[in-house]
Amino acid sequence: AQADVLLFLHADTQLPLGALAAVQQALADPLVLGGCFQLRFDDERESLVLWLWGWCTRCWLLRSHRLVFGDRALFVRRSVFEAMGGYREWPLLEDCDFVLRLRKLGGRRGFAFVPLDVVTSARRLLEVGPLRQQILNTSIFLLWYFGVSPARLREWYSYKKPQSREKVG
Numbered sequence: 001a002q003a004d005v006l007l008f009l010h011a012d013t014q015l016p017l018g019a020l021a022a023v024q025q026a027l028a029d030p031l032v033l034g035g036c037f038q039l040r041f042d043d044e045r046e047s048l049v050l051w052l053w054g055w056c057t058r059c060w061l062l063r064s065h066r067l068v069f070g071d072r073a074l075f076v077r078r079s080v081f082e083a084m085g086g087y088r089e090w091p092l093l094e095d096c097d098f099v100l101r102l103r104k105l106g107g108r109r110g111f112a113f114v115p116l117d118v119v120t121s122a123r124r125l126l127e128v129g130p131l132r133q134q135i136l137n138t139s140i141f142l143l144w145y146f147g148v149s150p151a152r153l154r155e156w157y158s159y160k161k162p163q164s165r166e167k168v169g
Contacts, residue, residue: 003078004077004078004079005023005077005078006075006076006077006081007020007023007073007074008070008073008075008095009073009118010070010120012120013071013073013118013119013120013121014118014119015037015073015118016037016116016117016118018116019037019073019114019118022037022114022115023035023114026075026114027075027077029112031106031109031110032106032110033076033077033111034074034081034102034110034111035075035111035112035113036068036072036075036099036111036112036113036114037072037073037113037114037116037117038054038057038058038072038114038115038116038117038118039054039057039117039118039120040054040058040118040119040120041053041120041121041122041125042120043122046122046126047122047125047126047130049125049130049131050125050126053130053134054117058117068095068099069095069096069137070094072118073118074095074098074099076102080102080105080106084098084101084105090150092140092150092153092154093140093141093144096144097150136156136157139156140156
C-alpha cells in the first residue's frame with residue numbers, strides 16, 4: 001500500500017457512506033494523527049446490552065480512547081503508523097495498545113472520533129451472550145491495563161461456539 005492514510009477494518013465490519021471523506025476531513029487538522037468511527041451492531045434489537053454498548057461509542061459524554069477497539073475501524077496517518085512501529089505482534093489487544101500509544105503521542109486533539117457509525121456483526125456476542133462477552137472483554141482489558149500480558153490473557157479470550165443443548169437420539 002502506498003496511501004498516506006491507513007484504515008484498519010475488521011472483515012465483519014462495514015463502513016458507512018461518506019466514511020473516506022470523513023477521514024479526510026478529520027485529518028485536514030494537522031494535529032490529528034488518527035482516529036476511529038462510532039460503533040453500531042447489525043442486530044442491536046436483539047439485546048439491550050448491544051444497543052447500550054453501541055450507544056456508549058456514539059455519546060459524546062463517553063467518548064474515550066479507552067473504549068476504542070479495532071471493530072471501530074481505526075485510521076492513522078501512514079507516517080505516524082510507521083514512526084510508532086505499527087501494531088505490536090500480540091495475540092490480542094494490539095488495537096487497544098495502538099490506540100493508547102497514538103493518544104499518548106498526539107494528545108487529546110491527536111485522536112479524532114468521526115461522527116459516523118460503522119456496523120459490525122453481533123454474531124459472536126449473541127452466540128456467547130452479550131452481557132457475558134462484554135464482562136469478559138472489560139475484564140481482559142482491565143487486567144491488561146494493569147499489567148497482565150496479552151499472551152496470558154489470550155487463554156481467557158479463546159472463542160468456542162456454545163454447544164447446542166438439544167439431545168440427540
